[in-house]
Amino acid sequence: MPPVYARIKGMLERLEVKNLATIAAAELELPPGLTVISGETGTGKSILVGALGLLLGAKADPGLIRPGAEALLVTAWFDSRAYSRRVTRGRSIPRIDGEVVTLAELAEALENKLTIHTQHAALALGRRSRHREMLDRLVAEEVTEGYRNAYRRWRELENEYARLSEKMAERERVLDLLRFQLQEIEAINPRPDELAELEEEARQLGHVDDILRHLGAALELLNRGEENALDMAGGALREAQAAAQLSGALGQLAQDLDGAVEALAAVAREMESFASSLEADPERLEEVQSRLAALQRLARKYGGDLPGVFEFAAGLRQQIAELEDAEFRLEELENELAKAHDELRRRAGELRRAREAAAAELGPLVESELRQLGMPEARFAVEISPLEEPQSHGADEVRFLFAASTDLEPAPVEKAASGGELSRIMLALALHTGADAPTLVFDEVDVGIGGEVAGRVAERLGRLAAGRQVLVVTHLAQIAARAGTHYRVARRGQGAALELLSGEERVRELARMLSGSYTETAMEHARELLKG
Numbered sequence: 001m002p003p004v005y006a007r008i009k010g011m012l013e014r015l016e017v018k019n020l021a022t023i024a025a026a027e028l029e030l031p032p033g034l035t036v037i038s039g040e041t042g043t044g045k046s047i048l049v050g051a052l053g054l055l056l057g058a059k060a061d062p063g064l065i066r067p068g069a070e071a072l073l074v075t076a077w078f079d080s081r082a083y084s085r086r087v088t089r090g091r092s093i094p095r096i097d098g099e100v101v102t103l104a105e106l107a108e109a110l111e112n113k114l115t116i117h118t119q120h121a122a123l124a125l126g127r128r129s130r131h132r133e134m135l136d137r138l139v140a141e142e143v144t145e146g147y148r149n150a151y152r153r154w155r156e157l158e159n160e161y162a163r164l165s166e167k168m169a170e171r172e173r174v175l176d177l178l179r180f181q182l183q184e185i186e187a188i189n190p191r192p193d194e195l196a197e198l199e200e201e202a203r204q205l206g207h208v209d210d211i212l213r214h215l216g217a218a219l220e221l222l223n224r225g226e227e228n229a230l231d232m233a234g235g236a237l238r239e240a241q242a243a244a245q246l247s248g249a250l251g252q253l254a255q256d257l258d259g260a261v262e263a264l265a266a267v268a269r270e271m272e273s274f275a276s277s278l279e280a281d282p283e284r285l286e287e288v289q290s291r292l293a294a295l296q297r298l299a300r301k302y303g304g305d306l307p308g309v310f311e312f313a314a315g316l317r318q319q320i321a322e323l324e325d326a327e328f329r330l331e332e333l334e335n336e337l338a339k340a341h342d343e344l345r346r347r348a349g350e351l352r353r354a355r356e357a358a359a360a361e362l363g364p365l366v367e368s369e370l371r372q373l374g375m376p377e378a379r380f381a382v383e384i385s386p387l388e389e390p391q392s393h394g395a396d397e398v399r400f401l402f403a404a405s406t407d408l409e410p411a412p413v414e415k416a417a418s419g420g421e422l423s424r425i426m427l428a429l430a431l432h433t434g435a436d437a438p439t440l441v442f443d444e445v446d447v448g449i450g451g452e453v454a455g456r457v458a459e460r461l462g463r464l465a466a467g468r469q470v471l472v473v474t475h476l477a478q479i480a481a482r483a484g485t486h487y488r489v490a491r492r493g494q495g496a497a498l499e500l501l502s503g504e505e506r507v508r509e510l511a512r513m514l515s516g517s518y519t520e521t522a523m524e525h526a527r528e529l530l531k532g
Helices: 047-055 103-111 128-136 141-169 171-188 194-205 208-224 229-246 248-277 282-302 306-324 326-372 419-433 451-465 477-482 503-515 520-531
Strands: 012-020 023-029 033-039 071-078 081-088 092-096 114-117 379-391 394-403 439-443 469-473 485-492 495-500
Touching (some): 012 047, 047 071, 047 103, 047 439, 047 469, 081 103, 092 103, 128 419, 208 229, 208 248, 229 248, 326 419, 326 451, 394 419, 419 451, 451 477, 485 503, 503 520
Parallel strands (some): 439 469
Antiparallel strands (some): 081 092
């Protein structure tokens, strides 16, 4: 019986396809582990792989749209998020959770979730950087991390050196400008709250006559007129005090009125004092207005307000200090750069040696695996060559080389291998280096094989699926029997439909795959395969 697999984080949960080639509508619920898709030749069982390829950025050929339909739609769910692409005869619309994105953004979002291995899709091995990434899975993390840290430090110092060198080229001109700006601010020498204080003083000096007129009128009513507030309040106080002598309940009211009269008298005295000290001062007004104009001009020029001016001045002082110390800092940087470069070279050498050791181990393992997978003369090697300049990933270029026959010279794998060979090479690599994504899709992995080799491929696909989700398009019963989930693409009139198989329907499909018939012998053989 097929094994039961635990759920895998980030795997493909569901795939929906509408109006794609021969398929009007199909929906796949995809559990973890190994899932196979089978079907008779010509039913379009690889169409679903093409659907996933569209999500990874494959060219949207309008010819893929089902005849009679206006558009095709592919939607895949990973971790309950929907990734879709709608293709019409004039445009393509990618979406993530319903929000329109660019095709590059859609492909990037799925790059670490889904990998497709087929002749007709963007193969992982078609990108040279993937060769290095796969090899580096066999290199100790402290080695790769040590190199990355050294590279990061070297680049930081290089960038600082370049920035300072550029400033040094026009250092005097820049310093003159910075000093002029700082001197202009320091010459005015603003205080933090000065603007508000001056605005208040200018308002008062500009309205001296009006202020004195209003104060005079207020004092006339308070204590200067024949009938004024203080005289009337004093009379009221005397009457209240007399009443309080006759009724103790009025004592507090009399005291309150006494306080009010005193407060009124104090206000009158303050107004008298302010009025006597206030006089027109045109010279001071001009001085205040001039100072205000200077502060406002400074604010407009260097920060929008006085706090902005203070912040701008602090930045000027920092830049001036940096430029004045630039020559000394450049000398320091030259020494630090030399040390950082030496450390980078040391780390690069350490990383290269680790890669060479991993390559020496990986090459024979993959080669041996390929011979077990139906390529008896296959040769596989990992070539490591130095780069002209160190990069963030190291100072090496990594290439996988392959030859299907001993008569051929090994060449870059993406050029030397056919679609089926590439799929089996990726299967071998995934078994020994791990996989790029939680969901792997294989098409053509069983091209040109059968018998005992088919059993070996099936066993390895099952082993690979134990730690991730693997989807395989196959015509081999040995592989289909290994799966935990089995879909069949079947003809339906002018189109095709997708069916989830179980029980006797699955036995019949395996029998068809084994012999093209449903004889009792074929059915019994199918049952034996399912028993494992």
